[in-house]
Amino acid sequence: MACQAQNASRGGAGPRRSPAPAERKRDAERTRERILEAAAAEFAAKGFAGARVAGIAERAGVNQQLISYYFGGKQGLYGELGERWRAAEGSLAAPDLPLDEVVAGYFDAGVAHPEWARMLLWQALGDSPGDERETAQRMEIGADLADVRRRQQAGELASEFPAEFILLVLWAAAMAPVALPQVVRGGYGCEPGSPEFRARYLPPLQRLFRATRAGGAAR
Structure with missing residues (x-):
């Protein structure tokens, strides 16, 4: 009887449910x-x-x-991360966003996900993710340059600044907190990811990019 009771007790729970x-x-x-x-x-x-x-x-x-x-x-992991960054970049640099807002988006993304900038810095040191990913990156840079030129043709940016220059400055400015944290700490006296640094660094950076507007001045 005891064995029957034990068996009944064990069986009362029923079989494990398979996940839906x-x-x-x-x-x-x-x-x-x-x-x-x-x-x-x-x-x-x-x-x-x-x-x-x-x-x-x-x-x-x-x-x-x-x-x-x-x-x-x-390799597949690295490629998937690259695709994700490209998808995120599409919303950061949406065609209808003014360039100074694009700058803010890149800065915030860099602070929130410093691993993206660090992966690029590793590449700068000769760490290659493979030919396929490097080819994709060149295509992505070409698309970014095309967007800058489109903004120039639309009158948002002055044509006196080469598109390559504007793109490089944008990337360098966005990556600076991750690439040069010691300079941020020494110069600003705060951490690169802190709200204080954002409040002191981003507004003048945005004014700098507003100064590149065709026929306009920084405000």
């Missing part, structure tokens, strides 16, 4: 997000060459095989 398809999909999406966040942190800390799939898996708390399953490996 929608739940499995959400779990997969959350796992992918964790892997991508871990990959961005690992690439930012060690560069593409120095990053290891094992390190990314450890950061994400997943099995290495899941990285291969979802992304095909380290």
